Amino acid sequence: MSTPRTPVCTPGYRILSTGQIDRIHAATLELLETVGVNIRHRGARDMMAEAGCTVRNDGTVFIPGQLVADAIQSAPSSVSIYNRLGEKALQLEDRRIHFGLGTDLAKIYDLETGRIRESTLKDVQTAVRIADALPEIDFIASYVIPNDSPPNLMYIDAFKSQLEHSTKAIFFTAAGLEDIRFIREMAVAVAGGRDNLRRKPFLIHYTEPSSPLIHSAGAVEKLLFCADHHIPVTYTPGMMSGATGPVTLAGALALGNAEALSGLVMHQLRSKGAPIISGIGMAVMDMARVTCIYGCPEYRLVLSACADLYHHYKIPVWGTAGVTDANCLDLQAGMEWGDSLLLNAMAGVNLSHNVGYLAQGLVGHPAALVVCDEIISYTRRFMRGFELDDNHLNLDTIRQVGAGGSFLSARQTVRLFRSEHWYPNLCNRNSVGSWQNNGGKDMADLAVEKTRDILRNHVTEAWSESVHNELSRIRFRAGKHLKDVQFTP
Secondary structure (H helix, E strand, C coil), X not given: CCCCCCCEECCCCCCCCHHHHHHHHHHHHHHHHHCCEEECCHHHHHHHHXXXXXXXXXXXXXXXXHHHHHHHHHCCCCEEEECCCCCEEEEECCCCCEEECXXXXXXXXXXXXXXXXXXXXXXXXXXXXXXXHCCCCCEECCCECCCCCCHHHHHHHHHHXXXXXXXXXEEECCCCHHHHHHHHHHHHHHHCCHHHHHHCCCEEEEECCECCCEECHHHHXXXXXXXXXXXXXXXXXXXXXXXXXXXXXXXXXXXXXXXHHHHHHHHHXXXXXXXXXXXXXXXXXXXCCCEEECCCHHHHHHHHHHHHHHHHHCCCEEEECCECCCCCCCHHXXXXXXXXXXXXXXXXXXXXXCCCEEHHHCEECHHHHHHHHHHHHHHHHHHHCEECCHHHHCHHHHHHHCCCCCCCCCHHHHHHHHHHCCCCCCCCCCCHHHHHHCCCCCHHHHHHHHHHHHHHHCCCCCCCHHHHHHHHHHHHHHHHHCCCCCCCC
16 A cells, blocks of 8 residues: 655645635726726826826726736746845745734833833834844834934834844835935945845835725835835735725725735836735724724734735735734733734735734734744744654554553654654743742743843844944935925825
């Protein structure tokens, strides 16, 4: 009898059948051809008209299906991201998964007082240092907004802090075209030249359309800038089902896909083959509380369906995970962080950001990053599955131990227990008595202790004084240039 060729058993799932993918795609094309999108950028409208779109005087652009097909075909199916040392850090393709921070929290728990306050530039530095030390965090972001920076330097200061306090790949935002230029200039200085940055990009820009069906001038400017310079970019809608998007999940999926794919068309028309990561974000409007909900099952369903769509398109897919509507490090936070991280992994979402978000994406906590790092470690062990080959099945070991025996001293146990079994850093595995004797601390207590230990002891790899000085010079010039600039959406 032949042995089945199933060496590795790995989990995964999909929501959409091939027929359902075709139906959503057809609905998306119908929206783009008959409803259109409003593009508030004259240059982009002219580009779309020249490519064969119908453009109305009010800025509505109707996109033929062939342009969408061409953009899907020309967009790269794999995007490589490096760290600032030039080492490959992320490979965004197929069902490979990567997790990292988000960018825009306005408030944070103070690690010392335990109270919520406005976030500062120091909090950006703190979050980045913590993330740099955590092995399961694949890329960094500012995590919070530096409210104490001058408004027009907020994103530049955040980016500079990320460069200075971590070597990991950077996921970043910018207010507008004016400051993204200076951010790119900093990245060029670190990479050692424009060609080096283009060849080994260590940054991903995040910008988005406005639901429903609007591409603002500011968002399009940044999208086209990234296309021109081959800066990897995510251009993904973030609607609220029932408010800025349909209340039905199917309708929200079709609308969001129309927004994402129309952005893809603009991006690829501007620069065929430029790197882009796409997808759809769909929070829910809680009608009873009038709040934007991140931790709901509906978000997970739409994001999983989105992953099916973009795997079908062979375009790297973005999503959010490690997010919760809980307002503190409690059971709800753990539940929603765990569910979102595991489901994104099983769906094969390539780039999951916003790890460690609390309070509907409004509040952060330094220790939340440590907790999510533990959950990601658990998730990755689950996703690795198990090997089903002669070495791991090993019936000879079972024969040798026999009925009533012990596997504790078996050679196979000694050889494989570390690779077969997951070992946590925070999760409790002590007996009740041992746990009580050690202070009865819960996971949140241990996460705070580990966070403080990282901040005391972790040192980021240093770089040359000349690069540090160049970043300071760029920041100074940005301050002078952007002093009177008014950013517009």
